[in-house]
Amino acid sequence: MLSEEVTIHDVARIARVSPSTVSNVLNGRTERMRPETSERVRRAIKQLGYAPNQAARQLKTGFVPVIGLIVPSVANPFWGAFARSVEKAALAAGYQVLLCNGERDPEREQRYAESLWSRGIRGVIFGSSPVSFDHLLGLSERGLQVVAFDRQAQRADQVGFDSISVDNELGARLAANYLVTLGHHRIGFLSGPIRTVNRLKRLEGFRAALEDASVPFDEQLIWEGALSSSFGDIEGTDIGRVAARDLLSRPNRPTALFAINDMYAFGAYAGARDLGLRIPHDVSVVGFDDIVLAEIVDPPLTTIRQPLEPMMQAAVKLLIGRLEETRTGSPEHTMVTPELIVRGSTARISARD
Amino acid sequence: MLSEEVTIHDVARIARVSPSTVSNVLNGRTERMRPETSERVRRAIKQLGYAPNQAARQLKTGFVPVIGLIVPSVANPFWGAFARSVEKAALAAGYQVLLCNGERDPEREQRYAESLWSRGIRGVIFGSSPVSFDHLLGLSERGLQVVAFDRQAQRADQVGFDSISVDNELGARLAANYLVTLGHHRIGFLSGPIRTVNRLKRLEGFRAALEDASVPFDEQLIWEGALSSSFGDIEGTDIGRVAARDLLSRPNRPTALFAINDMYAFGAYAGARDLGLRIPHDVSVVGFDDIVLAEIVDPPLTTIRQPLEPMMQAAVKLLIGRLEETRTGSPEHTMVTPELIVRGSTARISARD
């Protein structure tokens, strides 16, 4: 069944030219040969169904038009959409994307990064934003280019990288501030383990907004879930649900919840429902990300939008710039502005009976 | 910045052995050398941070431990979870996964498949289940192994492939039958373009169930949406919403909706809401797939479960069996049984006022 692989020599033989001429045709250097020659070659290629062996080409040229993408897990709709955006931008620039589910596990991430390096891939986009990139230090020193998403540079960073992020602090501020405006003073903060820079920032922004409004901050209302096992954090829904159930069944329960992302918010919906509480009547909920589902759920989710497509377009551009060395020098950290999208999951506190 | 690549020769030099010895320890053939030798090699490897050049290895051995995965779009949560399952199974078997968003576009799929082939990848799992695989005929004849998901073989198929599917017809039957049992006689069928085998089967099962129950079948209640542009069919939600809105605003509106998958069902939720209709009070909804979100939404979705993880484990096993030629011969078509998961989106018709 497996027919012999057809090589550039076969094509050359059929076209009655040398392998190098075929190679030249393949690489668009047709200007220095008779049109009929290149035509003959092209026909031979078609006839044999020849496809260049990329491994050989890569071995020779050292170049691979592929970038790596490491996200926690594409099973999570946010990261799915994220990956899709990256692929779109990369494809447009002539690159393919090798997707890796790192599950927020530094070891796994490192293994993946090493495997990418081994395959000749020299650039990677990092979706999760771990507090430290130290596990990539070795590779980075060798020349691996990394672009981080939602992960501004920190003082302690040893690894150099470009980044593009939404202003997470501002986003959280917008959310908290909006809730305060609606009269909410007891606001729960729902999160998984706060071990990523963006979550840290969101928490900071949340606190800051309360402070600005002179709303007393209650440490008890910060709910930080454990890293759920198995599928990475696909199910912020799990944590969100448990968290909401816990917070909302306390004697002096919060009147609003700010979820670290939309999946947690959906979880909170379920948690509230478990308790017979209605949104936004009994409790307001704000999310973060604005994934597609956010406007589908009932009630449609008020949330903070991250403009994913343009961001990932920029990320890919940053990375390819590095790879093709059209851009060198010190890291670039782009920050984009998030936007509050008001939908139906929030209401004035006075709406409560 | 980009330090020289370190090769097997560098390691050999440092360890004071020949390249072949290094190669041997790399490939676990250490039994035929003094322990101290392999130890020396290992240390040199560590010291230099050496990683084998996979392109070279591949060129030499002709083997690539990678399988391709073509799905419509990982932006769709179902395909995200699907991809994640495949990755998990593949990783366990020592393979990586190269993910491709084919957007249900045969041309795109073909381009991707060719690119995979070029990279030496000889096996691919197909997520979408197009009516025809003819666009893969050329590659298949050359030896590309394909395993299809939810795509039983058809009489007209030219391309040979293994497959694993849920019994789609049965699944739809279960759904329709359950609705009939609840007293529903006018049931809408929500779908995008019915151009995939699994959708065809689901429609057939739906019809058959109605027939069995002697419920008159109303062609008008089949809603077949157009292929939405942009992001593949990420948003079954769009179509589902429009479809539900249309069907439910008719004079003699259906009392229940069967959505071709959970995303469409979510869309239907939104559509019903747009009309001020409540689920399941005013209209019952059944989905298909049982994605994670199905039990999170409000009300939790009654749906047909596809046991993704075991299915994809089987799919990967099938494919790798072919690749490693431990399995040859005629195609295998495995069919697994779907399960009706009753949740809160369905109710007896008498519940209506």
Place this chain on the structure above:
DNA sequence: CTGAAAGCGCTAACAG
């Protein structure tokens, strides 16, 4: 305008 030759980094006989 076209071809010959060398070599990318690795593996696998086969010698020693």
Place this chain on the structure above:
DNA sequence: CTGTTAGCGCTTTCAG
């Protein structure tokens, strides 16, 4: 137990 050798399929000077 270890090293020598000969390519895998391609690109790329450099000659003709």
